[in-house]
Amino acid sequence: MFTESELAEYREEIQERVCSRCIERPHFGPPCAQLGKECGIEMHLPQFLAAIHEVESDSIEPYLDRIHRRVCNSCPRLGGEGCPCPLDYLLVLLVQAVETVDQRKGMKRTARVGPSGLELCGNGRAMCGNRPN
Numbered sequence: 074m075f076t077e078s079e080l081a082e083y084r085e086e087i088q089e090r091v092c093s094r095c096i097e098r099p100h101f102g103p104p105c106a107q108l109g110k111e112c113g114i115e116m117h118l119p120q121f122l123a124a125i126h127e128v129e130s131d132s133i134e135p136y137l138d139r140i141h142r143r144v145c146n147s148c149p150r151l152g153g154e155g156c157p158c159p160l161d162y163l164l165v166l167l168v169q170a171v172e173t174v175d176q177r178k179g180m181k182r183t184a185r186v187g188p189s190g191l192e193l194c195g196n197g198r199a200m201c202g203n204r205p206n
């Protein structure tokens with residue numbers, strides 16, 4: 074469970090590190106939902122945070138697995154078209170942003186996932202909702 078101020082701190086770091094590199098970012102976003110762009114980060118931020126907090130790895134794959142279990146498996150869009158979750162290249166940035174905040178708060182180890190830690194899943198999106206468990 075996260076307080077509003079904790080979520081705000083993660084959001085701020087994510088906007089700086091992730092949204093600034095997002096090719097789907099609408100003008101004047103984020104927040105993006107009100108601008109017509111659904112985004113998994115906005116829709117499922119607490120679940121993403123919980124999933125990332127359960128992993129400590131130099132590779133992105135364990136984060137992906139945990140996110141599929143924690144986020145995708147309870148998503149009403151699972152198995153449907155148009156997954157709104159971030160493109161693969163943004164996932165590494167998302168993990169780095171979350172771990173930077175954790176580090177700042179003294180919660181966790183130093184950020185570990187490097188830019189080469191990315192491994193893609195089937196349809197080229199890191200969060201593909203159709204991925205089997």
Ligand code: SF4
Pocket residue numbers: 091092093095096097098099102103104105110111112113114115159163
């Ligand atoms: S679509 Fe998601 S990742 Fe992209 S700018 Fe909007 S909130 Fe950030």
